[in-house]
Amino acid sequence: MGKTTDLTAVQRTIIDTLHQEGKTQKEICQKAGCSQSAVSKHIHKKSVGRGKCGRKRCTTKRDDRSLNGIVKKSRFHNLGELQRQWAEAGVQVSKATVHRRVRELGYNSRIPMVKPLLNSKQRKKRLTWAIEKKHWTVAEWSKVLFSDESKFCISFGSQGARVWRKAGEEQNPSCLKSSVKFPQSAMVWGAMSAAGVGPLCFIKSRVNAAVYQEILEHYMLPSAEKLYGDDDFIFQHDLAPAHSAKSTSNWCTDHGITVLDWPANSPDLNPIENLWSIVKKKLKDTRPNSAIELKAAIEASWASITPQQCHRLIASMPRRIDAVIQAKGFPTKY
Incomplete structure (x- = not known):
């Protein structure tokens, strides 16, 4: 007999169907092949539902659209500058929140490709x-x-090859990469x-x-x-x-x-x-x-x-x- 979380999609469908037909939980558990408590919890969860938990989101969809517009106009600005511009638009949040929202909008920080300047x-x-x-x-x-x-x-x-070294071997001649002007x-x-x-x-x-x-x-x-x-x-x-x-x-x-x-x-x-x-x-x-x-x-x-x-x-x-x-x-x- 499985727990509620162990119920398969087929078992859930059987429980929902029989419950709508007015069958008792005892009859349902026998048909579905699970415990009566699992049936009870599944039916109760469907009827009551689970409320949202966690901290309430501090920005609205309108705020997020505002940030999207700021990022589009300021592609090369860092998080601090984006935070300042968003604050000027009336949204006071932390830099970490700015980072999360920017990621949610689909943006990632990347090294830009270099292309010739065209007038x-x-x-x-x-x-x-x-x-x-x-x-x-x-x-x-x-x-x-x-x-x-x-x-x-x-x-x-500037990056070049990597070197295998232990702690304290930074200045070991065998671990140094030579450079010339x-x-x-x-x-x-x-x-x-x-x-x-x-x-x-x-x-x-x-x-x-x-x-x-x-x-x-x-x-x-x-x-x-x-x-x-x-x-x-x-x-x-x-x-x-x-x-x-x-x-x-x-x-x-x-x-x-x-x-x-x-x-x-x-x-x-x-x-x-x-x-x-x-x-x-x-x-x-x-x-x-x-x-x-x-x-x-x-x-x-x-x-x-x-x-x-x-x-x-x-x-x-x-x-x-x-x-x-x-x-x-x-x-x-x-």
Whole structure:
């Protein structure tokens, strides 16, 4: 014979049905297969119900809506600032209550994603560009040779690797992580298409128009030859000063290179950015300690990128375009 809390859904249904039919508790317990006290408690609980216990909620639904509006307007404010603004709206509560209400509203404190700052003119151009390219197919995007530069450092952020140590070993040399003011780094130019990646160029000086045209001559053209052969292609680069210089435009015209028009501050539209992320993630695993090791690690990681990975990224271009249109030109998740 079970207690009230042990009653199954079937037993509860039998008890309710027989009780409505006017059966006695003794008859009900025999039919339901439980104790008479369990039947009695269940019937009594249904008729009386259990009152709410605990402290009375100190804010109303209207107060909560007011807080929701404050949070939407002040996404980067801390709990103390939210508490002050809510108090100015007439709701005097503790910081702990503010925290609970904010969580109940579905908000969580998170590190914000970093995206390029876009002014209204740039957003409008991104939206116009996306609408123009909306009907491009994956096959058309496969004709585009995407390019970009990226900087790789030996230091990988402030957190880095963890160390196993005991209490009092904070200053043990074997437990310390060395830091330098100016970590060694490498600036790299690369290109990719749906067919794979081209050769990397390690840049050793500041990139002006002349240096960039040398990169195009010795690395972009070989990349196009490797990935497209004699087929036509469209070259993509961003609007960096060296890229948009008049002499660079003349160089492309003289070499018969068709350049894809490109909106400013739009790394989310360039799939090669995802390849840089893949390479940097692999570098965190290898953790090079010198410039030579860094260069070797970058080359090895770049060489390990498969044509299948590249094709999947190119196939994402229609979704990227749709995302820009949905966001009305604002940055997207890509």
